[in-house]
Amino acid sequence: MDQQTNNEYGIKVAMFINEPKYLGTISEEEAKALGATLFSYTYGDESLGYKLTIYWAVNTHEDTIVRARYTYEGIASGIAVNHILALICTNKSIPQINDISYKALERLLRDNPTIEALPASERYTITFAIDAAKLAVKEYIHTPLSHEEKTVPCKDSPMSIASIKESIELHNIDTLEGLVEYTKAGSSDAACKENLLSYIEAHQKLLEEQKEAENALADVPFRELSTGYKIMAVETAIDNTVRQFLIMDGGDIDVLNVKENGEIFEVYISYLGACSDCSSSGTGTLQAIQNALRDKLDPNIYVIAI
Numbered sequence: 044m045d046q047q048t049n050n051e052y053g054i055k056v057a058m059f060i061n062e063p064k065y066l067g068t069i070s071e072e073e074a075k076a077l078g079a080t081l082f083s084y085t086y087g088d089e090s091l092g093y094k095l096t097i098y099w100a101v102n103t104h105e106d107t108i109v110r111a112r113y114t115y116e117g118i119a120s121g122i123a124v125n126h127i128l129a130l131i132c133t134n135k136s137i138p139q140i141n142d143i144s145y146k147a148l149e150r151l152l153r154d155n156p157t158i159e160a161l162p163a164s165e166r167y168t169i170t171f172a173i174d175a176a177k178l179a180v181k182e183y184i185h186t187p188l189s190h191e192e193k194t195v196p197c198k199d200s201p202m203s204i205a206s207i208k209e210s211i212e213l214h215n216i217d218t219l220e221g222l223v224e225y226t227k228a229g230s231s232d233a234a235c236k237e238n239l240l241s242y243i244e245a246h247q248k249l250l251e252e253q254k255e256a257e258n259a260l261a262d263v264p265f266r267e268l269s270t271g272y273k274i275m276a277v278e279t280a281i282d283n284t285v286r287q288f289l290i291m292d293g294g295d296i297d298v299l300n301v302k303e304n305g306e307i308f309e310v311y312i313s314y315l316g317a318c319s320d321c322s323s324s325g326t327g328t329l330q331a332i333q334n335a336l337r338d339k340l341d342p343n344i345y346v347i348a349i
Contacts, residue, residue, distance in 0.1 A: 052120065053154040056161070059123035065130065066122065067112050074100040079109050084182050086175035087201040093117040093171055093227075095125060097179050099132065106137040120161050121168040127151050128172045140180050142316035145169055145213060147293030167200075167227040174206050197235035200228040207239070211246045219243070265308070265341040273301040276340055277310055284335035289328070296332070299349070308344045310336060 052060070074081040079100035087093040094117065100110040111129040115121055127148055132140060149169050152160035161168065181188065191205040202210070210216065210225050222239055223230045229239045260268065260276050268276060277298050289295050294316040302309045312332070333346040 052123070053152075053158075053160060055154055056120060056123040056152055059126040059152075060119050063122050063126055065112050065126055066115070068096075068114060069098040069100050069110060069112050074110075077109050078102060082179075082183055084175065084179035086178060087117075087171065089116055091199065091201055091227075093121065093168075093201065095121070095172065095175050097175060099179070099183075101137070101183070108132050108135055108137070108140075118165060118168065120165045121172070123152060124148070124161075124168045124172045128176060132176065137180055137183055140176050142293065143173060143176060144290060144293055144316070145173055146291050147316075148173060150291060163224045166224045170206075170210055170225050171201065171227075174202060196238050197228040197232045199230045199232040200226055202226050202228055204242075208242050208246070211242055215246075215250075217243060217247060265344075270301055273308070274298055277301060277336060280336055280339040281332065284339065285328075285331055306343050308341055310344055310346045312346060312348055314348060 051057075069081055069083075071081050077100050079102050082099045082101050083096055085094070085096045087095055094115070096114045098112045098114075099108045101107065102109050111132040113125045113129055115125055128143070131143060131148070131151070149160055149166075150156070152169075154160075180186075181192075188203075189205065191208070192203050194204050195201060196204050196207070200207075207222070207226055207228055211222065214221070214225055216222050216225065219229055219236060219239060222228055222243065229236045256275070257279050260272060260279065263272075265273065265276060281296065281298070286295065294314065297313045297315055299311040299313055302311070310333075314328075329346055329348055333344065336344045336346065
């Protein structure tokens with residue numbers, strides 16, 4: 044293992060950099076031998092200091108990725124990030140790629156669960172990899188992009204307006220410096236900073252409005268709320284308690300409905316991402332969600348996963 048790389052990064056990241064198992068291309072012949080079709084997608088450009096080409100051998104009968112590789116130009120940590128991305132894409136269906144989250148990928152790169160895998164200045168390599176994979180999915184299934192998904196506002200980042208806004212929301216970014224860490228947008232292109240600042244300010248305003256709505260809901264007993272407001276209250280309670288832990292494990296939940304059954308409030312949820320396959324989702328996770336809602340909202344809440 045290269046000593047300089049080992050000192051700069053943790054053990055896992057250094058190992059993936061020095062032993063890039065999935066680095067390379069997939070040929071048409073190789074894909075055919077696997078009973079698959081070759082699909083590739085390029086994200087970024089050499090002029091940006093970041094260029095990634097994703098190669099997937101896809102079983103088109105099941106839309107499952109049977110082999111994943113990549114070529115990459117950029118800083119060293121991007122090799123490790125895309126190593127993990129290729130690893131977790133393998134044997135997943137194309138729609139499941141959308142469930143891969145920043146936190147899940149970053150956590151797989153850590154040596155210590157409490158210490159981030161990469162320096163703050165290199166977080167963008169994770170954001171870029173996930174953005175590339177999700178855009179590749181849209182390309183594969185021929186999903187047309189919206190105006191914001193097609194518009195790249197800065198010359199120093201390959202990210203679209205939609206992707207930048209998503210990062211601001213995901214990481215609760217409130218400064219341009221924080222935005223550079225996760226997206227590289229505005230790192231050298233001063234012309235786009237005004238627009239970036241407007242996206243950050245819009246998000247902060249939305250958070251303030253949500254906080255005001257939460258405070259208003261908190262003043263009314265749960266049982267007196269309408270069904271729509273009950274769902275909002277449940278979402279807020281989950282946001283403030285268990286959701287962050289679900290997301291860290293690569294999953295999440297969707298609140299479907301709240302129904303009254305006598306004195307009981309039945310909260311119907313659906314598991315998303317990794318939670319949908321987790322063996323504990325029907326027991327420990329469900330109990331944790333139910334306990335949080337009973338503590339925050341009403342002791343007569345029962346959570347039902349469907």
